[in-house]
Amino acid sequence: MSTAAPAFPHRICPATGRVVAAAAEPLIKVNAVVAVVSLLIGAVAALLLVLTRWQAVHLLPAVWYYRILGVHGMNMLIFFIIYFEMAVLWFAGTILLNARPANPKLGWFSFGLMLAGTVLVEWAQWSGKADVLFTSYPPLQAHPLFYLGIILFAVGALTVTGLFFATLVIAKREQRYEGSVPLVVYGAVTAAIIAVITLLHGAIIYIPTFLWSIGLIKSIDPQIYRMIWWALGHSSQQINVAAMVAVWYMLSALTIGGVVLNEKVSRSAFVLYVLFISMASAHHLLVDPGFGPAWKIVNTSYFMYMAVLASMIHGFTVPAGMELGMRLRGYTDGLFGWLRRAPWGDPGFSALVFSVVVFGFVGGITGVTIGTEQINIIAHNTMRIPGHFHATVVSGTAMAFMGATYYLLPLVFQRKVAFWGLAKAQPYMFAIGMLLLSMGMTFAGSFGVPRRHWDISFSQALFDVQFNPAVDITLAVMGIGGILAVTGALSFIAIAVKSVFFGEKITTWETGKAIVGIPQGLTNPPVHVAHVDQLNDELHAESRGIAGATPGTLVLVAVFLLAFVVYYFTNWKLLSFLWKVG
């Protein structure tokens, strides 16, 4: 690590010894703050929605239900996540490489573009000029400024991505690090490349749609729109996956001294994401009329499930890295001693574990299953879909980002984490709530309950529909889970806002004793045993057989695979009971 005093204005992080470029810090902060504001809007919307879909409560009137549903989608899936990812890119490009940001002025201009776009979209949605939901499928049409807002936002984000690549080039040229970039930065590069692909698709579809909304183009083909739009809509969630996995590796290192088992394996998995993950647009088109079976099979499987393979690799290497890290610190007892003795009271650690487990077991397994060409027949547009993606984007990505925030507050904002007791409990609250919500939605969807639907009592419909009474229970589970999760999200927001604006400034760093408001990974940085390389060799000795250095993880992934196989084939069985269709 080249931490020799650089020529640009900076400070040295007292906790990690890293160079923090003065020009980068405010860019990280401003993106993180706007991300939290978007999260607040999205979370309030979430509460209103969950209390409407919970048929026993049925809070909002129809118009406001659909309007708020659009607001929730844009704020959560686009604004919150992408602003946070912009912060991650600035952070990974500069602080993790001890480097300076490329052209911070253009960085601020891009942020301005994104903010202007955000304001336009919020205005159009709240004023009822864009009641087209998140997907805005033509021929449904919104106000032109809605589309223009998204275009401005995308151009801004694309520019920041370009600046991130430029930052990497500068860091390399100025020799800010030796060897190859850290794995976390490698993951961020992956996310950035996918972001470029994604945002270009956004431009390809939203520019003609904008022209159509002002009358310059006569019509937009609804099927082609769906195909290209989902190359934005789904692939943008793959930016999240790559960014989230990068954050996993980071939190694992910070909280418990997790190590990289093998750079080749982890990096190859990231490359698989870049090569194949953008084909996921097909997940939304499996029961569409526009495409044939061959196209559907090749695309929905990311060309033979190569992106799934990537996730399954990370699903092993992340926990295995955690296990090995703990063992190298001396926690070598039994299969799960490393897990039992981990810092469960550290919100960075608990968030990491929940993110990995729920993303994998719930989000991953349901996603691959319902993304199977034929199984999609019993899942398409039912509540199984939001059940799946709340387990990935929210329980996975948002949870990981929340965990990272508990470390970024002291490291970047140099403030103690406010409401420390609440912060320790927050990941538990959020993860349990989201798990209940996802399960409730998934089971309701299995009974055929549609997503994006105001009234499943069908009180104003021509014909009655009597859902299985079990649906009332699953929707109640969803409702209770939703309330708990929103409480968790609002707690997070309260903690973040209080810490950033009114938090206790950290002036001196003391290590070796616990400090209220600073995660233990910073007050007591995880240290490996003195003879770490020797112990590493011993743990990897041939005599330990296949289980090798990480026997506990091997047991965990075996359980995962079993759950996967059972869930997957159960769905084929359910499908076989249907009418013959072909």
Next chain:
Amino acid sequence: MLTKVHSGLDPAPGVWWKPAHKAEKVWVGIAFAWCMVLFAMMPLWHWKGGQNPSGIRRRVDPQKFFARTVEFATQYKIGEDRGIPIVAPPAGAEVYLTGMTYQWYPILQLQAGATYRLHMSSLDFNHGFSLYPMNVNFQVVPGYDYALQVTPTAAGDFRIICNEFCGIGHHTMVGRVIVVDGAGKPLADNAHAVIRDREAK
């Protein structure tokens, strides 16, 4: 042989292409094999399975498709329920169903065990065909004719819920499919339909 111990936050050695340990190799191998199973299942189901979203797909003018649906409805109409014709095509017939804000037109009466070619399209926006309580779901896109071979397996009174947002009245969009048994007797409650039919006469 092994990479020197380091975390994901540390720069990696310039050459990071080092052999993986056995446990990783085994897991990657198992995961790869599982991915191949996942992949093989889809072509296999096309070959051996009974439920595939293939069908015949072509572009169509929405107005013309609706006109064809009306023609079909007139040809095989046997009654009416709440203002919508009940249409009973013979086994093997080409069947037409149009989604529009906010109804499915017409009501279909099919025979259990018989096979039909069901053409679906939309007159205006995207709609979602969701057969309740079967939970069979297809996307209905304006400008595209999605023609699927369908064989109802058992008699019953089914609903078509629209499960794609199509406007502010989306939640009121419910259609009906009746499946009769071998004796041709509807098991469904047709109280409404019969009354309407008598009134019409």
